[in-house]
Amino acid sequence: MNNLFVYLEIEDGVVADVSQELLTKGRSLAGQLDCKLEAIAAGSVADLEKIEGQVFPYGVDVLHLFKDDRLSPYTTLPHTSILTELFKKEQPQICLMGATIIGRDLGPRVSSLLGSGLTADCTSLEIGDHEDRKAGKTYKNLLYQIRPAFGGNIVAWIINPDCRPQMATVREGVMKKEIFDPYYKGETVEHNVADYVKEEDFVVSIIDRHIEKSKVNIKNSPIIVSGGYGVGSKENFQLLYQLADVLGAEVGASRAAVDAGFTEHERQVGQTGITVRPKVYIACGISGQIQHIAGMQDSSIIISINNDPNAPINSIADYVITGEIEKVIPKMIKYYKKNSK
Numbered sequence: 211m212n213n214l215f216v217y218l219e220i221e222d223g224v225v226a227d228v229s230q231e232l233l234t235k236g237r238s239l240a241g242q243l244d245c246k247l248e249a250i251a252a253g254s255v256a257d258l259e260k261i262e263g264q265v266f267p268y269g270v271d272v273l274h275l276f277k278d279d280r281l282s283p284y285t286t287l288p289h290t291s292i293l294t295e296l297f298k299k300e301q302p303q304i305c306l307m308g309a310t311i312i313g314r315d316l317g318p319r320v321s322s323l324l325g326s327g328l329t330a331d332c333t334s335l336e337i338g339d340h341e342d343r344k345a346g347k348t349y350k351n352l353l354y355q356i357r358p359a360f361g362g363n364i365v366a367w368i369i370n371p372d373c374r375p376q377m378a379t380v381r382e383g384v385m386k387k388e389i390f391d392p393y394y395k396g397e398t399v400e401h402n403v404a405d406y407v408k409e410e411d412f413v414v415s416i417i418d419r420h421i422e423k424s425k426v427n428i429k430n431s432p433i434i435v436s437g438g439y440g441v442g443s444k445e446n447f448q449l450l451y452q453l454a455d456v457l458g459a460e461v462g463a464s465r466a467a468v469d470a471g472f473t474e475h476e477r478q479v480g481q482t483g484i485t486v487r488p489k490v491y492i493a494c495g496i497s498g499q500i501q502h503i504a505g506m507q508d509s510s511i512i513i514s515i516n517n518d519p520n521a522p523i524n525s526i527a528d529y530v531i532t533g534e535i536e537k538v539i540p541k542m543i544k545y546y547k548k549n550s551k
């Protein structure tokens with residue numbers, strides 16, 4: 211009872227990266243709370259066939275299975291009923307899900323039906339106490355739901371002392387995924403879907419799906435050459451593509467560069483873009499506002515190229531090159547071309 215639950219997103223039998231990341235975080239939080247980590251998998255029989263092998267190594271103690279071919283692909287009503295009915299029985303203290311199209315649809319519905327709170331797009335989750343001086347009460351072991359607020363000007367620590375479950379969504383890539391124990395084996399509980407879902411919940415059926423896969427893969431690239439507003443133009447951005455080409459890197463961007471039309475949105479790094487952790491992140495003409503830093507601060511090595519020696523990004527950079535993009539980047543391309551021969 212009062213355990214920590216993670217809702218799993220499953221596509222073609224594979225647990226989504228964001229769910230694996232949340233299992234990793236959930237395992238560590240459950241350890242701190244001395245409670246069980248439980249996971250919910252709802253989908254077709256085929257989708258859930260190999261689910262246990264993917265989930266238990268993350269240290270899942272209980273896996274709740276809901277098998278029905280009508281549960282894949284995801285539709286709102288049946289998945290909402292499964293979570294709300296299960297939570298009424300199990301009374302979890304915490305529920306985590308991805309801040310994805312599915313999580314953003316499912317989370318608010320479940321929290322509204324259960325009368326609990328939900329914090330969207332958390333960038334960090336911790337366990338801690340809260341002293342309510344007015345009420346003269348101390349709440350123990352709450353979930354600190356941490357996220358930027360007021361346009362990123364502050365980092366808010368949000369708590370939900372009274373209602374359960376404490377619900378939070380987290381975007382893909384924000385947390386690290388890490389196997390807990392490859393041989394870990396929890397318990398599987400297979401539920402009768404009809405006990406949770408009404409026939410009318412299946413009113414929507416998916417007739418056809420068209421999934422467009424992005425050709426840009428900055429999330430998994432070990433080196434990212436990222437351009438900001440300081441790059442100056444779409445034409446200058448070509449310099450970054452050339453540098454990326456010689457380094458075997460991907461090109462990223464700040465939101466200001468995307469808004470200015472220098473490159474496409476799928477390359478945006480940051481709070482409202484992608485979170486990356488490459489081995490090397492080369493920030494070209496990027497000032498380093500909190501919303502950008504939020505998406506790249508865990509890079510192993512950060513190199514900043516900026517004409518302002520006091521640009522905020524320089525304070526988190528391992529190496530700083532002070533100069534104009536138009537002069538520095540061509541020199542780097544020339545150097546790496548010469549040395550890669």
Ligand SMILES: Cc1cc2nc3c(=O)[nH]c(=O)nc-3n(C[C@H](O)[C@H](O)[C@H](O)COP(=O)(O)OP(=O)(O)OC[C@H]3O[C@@H](n4cnc5c(N)ncnc54)[C@H](O)[C@@H]3O)c2cc1C
Pocket residue numbers: 361362437438439440441442463464465466467478479480481482483484494495496497498499500501502505515516517518521533534535536
């Ligand atoms: C809710 C919200 C969400 C946001 N989400 C994101 C997000 O996900 N990602 C993101 O990036 N931003 C995000 N932003 C925007 C963010 O606040 C900044 O506006 C943005 O990151 C600034 O981008 P920039 O550093 O490229 O531009 P600027 O801040 O304009 O910085 C340009 C830099 O280039 C340097 N420069 C200028 N010319 C040259 C040159 N010739 N050579 C070298 N250097 C030069 C300047 O010194 C400066 O440091 C968000 C904002 C809000 C309110």
